[in-house]
Amino acid sequence: MTIMKKLLTSAVASAMMVGGAQAEISNNTVKIGYLADMSGTYRDLAGPNGLSALEMAVADFGGTVKGAKIEIVTADDRNSPDVASSTVRRWLENDNVDMVAGLVASSVTIAATKVIEENNKLGLVNGSAASSITNEHCTPNHIHYTYDTYPLSVGTPTAIVKEGGKSWYILTADYAFGHSLESDVTRMVESNGGEIVDSIRHPFPTPDFSSFILQAQASGADVVALANAGADTTNAITTASEFGLTQSGQTLAALLLFLTDVHALGAETAQGIQLTTGWYWDKDKEARAWSDRFMKETGVRPTMVHAGIYSSTIQYLNAIEATGSDDSQTVRKQMMDTPINDMFTKNGRIREDGRMVHDMYLAQVKTPEESNSEWDLYKILRTIPADEAFRPLSDSKCKLVSSN
Amino acid sequence: MSQIDIQSSIQKTILKQQKAEDRRKLVLNGILLMLLLLAPFVIYPVFLMKILCFALFAAAFNLLFGFTGLLSFGHAAFLATGGYTTGYLLSNYSGLTTEMGIIAGTLMATVLGLGFALLSIRRQGIYFAMVTLALAQLVFFFFVQSSFTGGEDGLHGVPRGELFGLINLEDNLNMYYFVLAVFLACYLLIQRIVSSPYGHVLKAIKQNEPRAVSLGYKVDRYKVLAFVISAALAGLAGSMKSVVFQLASLNDAHWHMSGEVILMTLVGGMGTLLGPVLGATLVVNIEYQLGQGPLRDWVDPILGAIFVITVLAFRSGIVGEVQKFVRKNIG
Numbered sequence: 001m002t003i004m005k006k007l008l009t010s011a012v013a014s015a016m017m018v019g020g021a022q023a024e025i026s027n028n029t030v031k032i033g034y035l036a037d038m039s040g041t042y043r044d045l046a047g048p049n050g051l052s053a054l055e056m057a058v059a060d061f062g063g064t065v066k067g068a069k070i071e072i073v074t075a076d077d078r079n080s081p082d083v084a085s086s087t088v089r090r091w092l093e094n095d096n097v098d099m100v101a102g103l104v105a106s107s108v109t110i111a112a113t114k115v116i117e118e119n120n121k122l123g124l125v126n127g128s129a130a131s132s133i134t135n136e137h138c139t140p141n142h143i144h145y146t147y148d149t150y151p152l153s154v155g156t157p158t159a160i161v162k163e164g165g166k167s168w169y170i171l172t173a174d175y176a177f178g179h180s181l182e183s184d185v186t187r188m189v190e191s192n193g194g195e196i197v198d199s200i201r202h203p204f205p206t207p208d209f210s211s212f213i214l215q216a217q218a219s220g221a222d223v224v225a226l227a228n229a230g231a232d233t234t235n236a237i238t239t240a241s242e243f244g245l246t247q248s249g250q251t252l253a254a255l256l257l258f259l260t261d262v263h264a265l266g267a268e269t270a271q272g273i274q275l276t277t278g279w280y281w282d283k284d285k286e287a288r289a290w291s292d293r294f295m296k297e298t299g300v301r302p303t304m305v306h307a308g309i310y311s312s313t314i315q316y317l318n319a320i321e322a323t324g325s326d327d328s329q330t331v332r333k334q335m336m337d338t339p340i341n342d343m344f345t346k347n348g349r350i351r352e353d354g355r356m357v358h359d360m361y362l363a364q365v366k367t368p369e370e371s372n373s374e375w376d377l378y379k380i381l382r383t384i385p386a387d388e389a390f391r392p393l394s395d396s397k398c399k400l401v402s403s404n
Numbered sequence: 405m406s407q408i409d410i411q412s413s414i415q416k417t418i419l420k421q422q423k424a425e426d427r428r429k430l431v432l433n434g435i436l437l438m439l440l441l442l443a444p445f446v447i448y449p450v451f452l453m454k455i456l457c458f459a460l461f462a463a464a465f466n467l468l469f470g471f472t473g474l475l476s477f478g479h480a481a482f483l484a485t486g487g488y489t490t491g492y493l494l495s496n497y498s499g500l501t502t503e504m505g506i507i508a509g510t511l512m513a514t515v516l517g518l519g520f521a522l523l524s525i526r527r528q529g530i531y532f533a534m535v536t537l538a539l540a541q542l543v544f545f546f547f548v549q550s551s552f553t554g555g556e557d558g559l560h561g562v563p564r565g566e567l568f569g570l571i572n573l574e575d576n577l578n579m580y581y582f583v584l585a586v587f588l589a590c591y592l593l594i595q596r597i598v599s600s601p602y603g604h605v606l607k608a609i610k611q612n613e614p615r616a617v618s619l620g621y622k623v624d625r626y627k628v629l630a631f632v633i634s635a636a637l638a639g640l641a642g643s644m645k646s647v648v649f650q651l652a653s654l655n656d657a658h659w660h661m662s663g664e665v666i667l668m669t670l671v672g673g674m675g676t677l678l679g680p681v682l683g684a685t686l687v688v689n690i691e692y693q694l695g696q697g698p699l700r701d702w703v704d705p706i707l708g709a710i711f712v713i714t715v716l717a718f719r720s721g722i723v724g725e726v727q728k729f730v731r732k733n734i735g
Contacts, residue, residue, distance in 0.1 A: 038700045048701070076695040076703065081558050081653040082645070083695065086450050094448060107558040111651050114561055130557060137560070175548045176555025204548065 025068040025326045026096065032058070032313070033091045035084060035112060036102035036127060038076035041230055044260040046104045046127040046305045049298045053306045054101055056297065057313035065320050073097065077104070081111035088112045092119040098326045099124060099316060101309060106130035106177075110137050117141045122328040124316060126308040129229070129256055130177070131391060134355040138398035141328055143335065143354045146308030147278035149177075151360045151389040152255045153184035153227075155276035159362045159382055160223055161192040165251050169221035170199035171212055171236060173228035178204070181227035181255050197221040205232055209239040217245055229256045237265055237273065246272040259303045262365055262377050270377075271367040276360055279304035279344055280378050283361065286343040301375040311344035312356075348386070353398040360389040440584055449576040450648065455688050456587045457645040462668040462680030464637030467594055469666070470675035471603065472630045473610030477533040477662050478520065478540030479638050482513040484547060484657035486639030487646035489513075491562040492552050494647070502565040502573055506586075506643040513639020514632060516543070521631035525624055528613075537659060544657045558653035562646055573647070583644055590637055595677055597633065606630055667707065671714050673721025682723055 034054055036046045051074055058070045073091065077084040091097035092115065100116060103109040104127030116123040116139070123142035125133060131148040157168075168189050172178040178201070186196050197219050202212050213236065216224045224245060226236050233254050246252050257275045281291035281301045290310070294302045302310075319334035320326050332350075340348035340358070348358035363378040371377060393401050443452055461483055468474050490509030493500055500508075524535040547553045554560065564573040573579045597603050605626050608616045617623050646652040655661060664687065672683025687707065694703045718725050 038695075039703060074696070074700075076700040078691065078695060078703070080655045081560075081651050082454065082649050082655065083691070085649045085651060086454055087692075087695075089450050090448050107556055107653050110557055110560050111649075111653070114650065132557065176551075176557065203545075 024324070025066060025320065026098065028067070029069045029071055029096070030065055030099070030317070030320060030326050031071045031073065031095070031097045033088070033095075033097040033100045034072060034074040034102045035077050035087060035100055035108070036074075036104050037079050037108075038074075040079050042079065042104045042127065044264075045258045045303050046102055046309070049294075049300065049302070050102055050127070050306055050309045052297045053294065053302065053310040054313055056293065057310050057317065060314065061317050061321075065317050066324050068320075068326075070317070077108045079105045079108060081107045084108040085111040085115055088115045089119075092116065092121050098122065098328075101126070101313060103127055104305075106133065109133055113137065113139050113142045120328055122316070122331060124309075124312040126312060127305050134351075134353045134396075134398060135391065136397045138353045138396075138400055140332070140354075140400055143312070143332070143350055143356055145312040145356045146304050147276075147360065148355070148390070149181060149184070149256070150391045151278075151384065152276050153181050154188050155360050155362055155384045155389060156253050156255060156274055157185050157188040157194075157225070158192055158388075159384070160251060160253055160274060161189055161194040165223040166194045167197045167221045168194055168223045168225055169197050169216045169219045170225045170227055171209075171216060172199055172201045173204045173206075173232050174201040175204045177229065178227050185225055185227060185255070202228070202232070204228070205230075207235060209236045210243075212236070213239045213243050213245060216240075217243060217248070217250065221250065223251045223253055225253045225255065227255055230261075233257055234261050234265055237270055241269040258305070259301065259375075259377065263301075263375065267366055267368045267371045267377060270365045273365045274381070275363055275365075276384065277304050277363050277378070278358070278360055279307045280361060280363060280380060281307070282376065282378070283380060290343040307344050311340070311342050314342065315340055351393060352400050352402070353393065353396055354400070355390055357386040357390045359386050360384040437588075440588075444577055444580045449580040451688075451692065453580055453583045453648045454645070455685050456583050457641050457648060458665075458668065458684040458688055459681040460587050460590055460644070461638050461641035462665050462672070462684040463591060463594055463677075464634045464641060465665045466669045466674055466676075466680040467597065467637070468630055468634040469669060470679070471598055471610065472606045472627060474627060474631065475529075475533045475666075476520075476536040476631070476634070477659070477666075478536035478538075478543075479634075479665055480657050480659060480661035481520070481540035481543040482517055482635040482638035483642035483645070483661060484652070484654075485516050485543065486510060486513040486642030487652035487656050488547060488553055488559060488642075489639075490643035491559045491646040491652040494565060495559070495562050498563075500565075501569050502567050502647060505565075506640065506647065509643030509646070510636055510640040513642065514636040517632045517635020517639070518628070520635065521628040525627050525631065537662070540657075540659065540662060544654070544659070547654060547657045553652070553654075556654055558651055559646075560651045562650045562652065564647055564650060579648060583648065586640070586644060590640065591677070591681075594637070598677065602626070602629075667711050669721075671710060671721055673723030673725070673727075676721070676723040676727065679721050679723035683721065686722075 034051050036050055037043055038047050063070055075087045088100055100123045103112055103125040106128045109125050109128040113123050125142055125144045126146045129149050131150040134144045170182055172182040200212055226233050240252055252273045254273050254275045262270045281287055291302050315335055319331045323330050323334050336350045345358035348356055350356045361380050362382040363380050365377055366379055465479050468476055486509040489512040490505040493508055494505040520539050524532055527535055566572055567582055571578050605621055609623055668683035668687045669680045673679025691703055694700060
């Protein structure tokens with residue numbers, strides 16, 4: 001009953017807003033709030049450089065869209081859902097922010113998107129991994145752009161099994177994120193004809209992986225998969241490299257690894273690791289040209305998240321330009337109707353659940369001999385077509401998918 | 405002048421001084437209350453509620469640390485238990501009114517507090533801190549693993565609902581005055597506890613435990629009760645926080661949170677009533693204001709520096725130092 005009432009009121013409210021706000025830009029400014037981890041674990045993959053990517057997109061529009069000024073406000077979410085929720089609430093309720101960009105830690109994103117939905121504004125999620133953001137936590141007010149765990153756990157295993165890596169050993173971080181990756185990977189490996197030899201769970205976080213890596217080596221499996229993230233992944237990779245895991249013929253597959261992580265590890269340590277990424281700076285001419293610009297601004301090569309922030313902001317501003325409105329539903333509809341063709345992807349499209357589906361890439365970290373420069377780290381092994389990469393709508397639990 | 409005359413005149417001056425101090429306190433409290441009542445019209449209410457929740461958390465911690473001398477390094481467990489319990493109940497049982505959810509969360513934290521206290525109270529100093537930390541880590545891993553907490557994604561979309569089934573808490577102002585009322589009630593409760601005979605025994609235990617034992621007090625029982633009250637109030641703070649933000653997350657259970665509450669209490673002034681409240685206000689403000697500005701990369705180092713400076717130079721915290729100053733110069 002209460003849910004019905006809530007739905008009805010929000011439907012009426014959004015209908016009124018759509019009706020009232022059509023073809024105009026509120027306060028004659030488009031205000032973008034950039035919320036990300038600026039000081040903690042996820043600083044490198046989005047952080048201050050993500051803000052630079054956002055500023056580049058705004059600068060490309062000359063700081064105005066349809067005569068309205070574009071303003072940016074920023075905040076550090078400190079990876080805390082409380083901070084995120086109160087900051088976003090204040091932005092939307094008091095400071096007339098129209099769109100929230102960045103959004104890295106999954107808990108932060110889910111908290112923020114609930115507030116964004118309440119206020120009927122728009123969120124462009126780029127940093128987060130959780131595929132639940134467009135599944136059980138989907139809202140009509142956000143778009144998940146760069147990647148999620150579904151392609152990560154689907155792309156890498158499928159490709160490796162097809163290339164002959166039949167027996168798998170999974171090293172799982174012992175919490176919900178790790179468990180869901182593990183079950184996805186198990187399903188994909190088995191459905192492609194591979195087998196899971198064994199799996200082991202490590203506490204989160206773990207600084208010393210020696211005993212786990214030794215067990216993985218002793219298992220004799222073709223592939224050792226790391227179903228963990230962040231510092232756990234880099235620690236495990238460092239240990240695996242010390243024990244010569246890849247040199248002894250086993251394949252190391254990291255499920256969630258960013259360019260900045262690989263750069264920090266170095267090609268020597270990380271060589272041979274296979275991973276799935278949404279974008280790579282050296283993947284084509286357009287990407288290279290943009291990442292040269294980015295490097296001039298920041299001094300580093302962009303991660304897929306940086307590229308996603310830039311690309312999604314451009315799409316957002318394009319949609320405002322096309323419709324002349326900054327109303328969230330008008331803009332979202334326009335964005336859904338427009339295929340995405342830019343430095344980030346070709347023929348990307350935004351589905352009704354808010355998932356932007358695009359080609360993903362299976363990459364392998366180069367050996368020091370293959371690598372020509374500090375940032376020349378990946379070779380692209382295979383393109384995973386958009387249709388295969390993301391969770392099909394038929395499996396979706398999202399309330400916005402019409403079949404549900 | 406006879407001796408009796410001197411004595412009575414001394415008593416009179418003491419009484420007069422006390423009255424003056426009481427009056428000062430009354431005026432100060434009156435002004436503070438007015439400010440709190442008017443604040444949501446000037447400052448963003450959700451932000452104020454966050455401060456109030458943390459202030460209550462710090463005040464609860466201070467009851468144990470500042471007045472009883474027990475340094476618990478596991479108070480995050482109670483904050484999180486309150487928050488998760490309330491959040492889970494309110495989102496899954498729509499028949500529950502908000503205050504029922506909050507009471508349930510508080511009770512859960514109280515029970516957990518009793519468990520912690522019974523296991524840890526025989527140890528003192530660093531050992532006590534370590535035992536509470538270890539127990540809190542157990543609770544943290546329980547929340548990480550449990551499916552009802554949503555793991556590291558957190559528990560989201562907790563409905564604020566209606567207070568007593570009547571007052572709509574979705575409205576920020578209603579919610580603010582509710583949180584303020586709960587906070588003030590708890591603050592008065594703590595004040596009452598501290599000035600009661602029981603509170604004096606706690607202070608005696610803090611100053612010299614063997615002496616309190618030799619006077620015949622069953623020290624352990626007093627300490628257990630203080631621990632349980634403190635845990636209950638911390639749980640209440642967590643419960644309200646989950647209703648205010650409509651979420652409960654692992655951050656509340658993390659040992660960082662246990663550390664943060666120590667920081668709040670020390671900066672504000674441990675063993676004073678207003679200290680933790682002021683400390684919480686300051687820390688939350690620093691985190692928020694700096695998080696927005698150009699110094700946002702430096703929030704943690706700045707908080708760390710403040711902590712070091714406080715410990716080195718202002719042992720008794722801001723309120724403690726002000727009290728000392730007032731006593732010395734104004735009397």
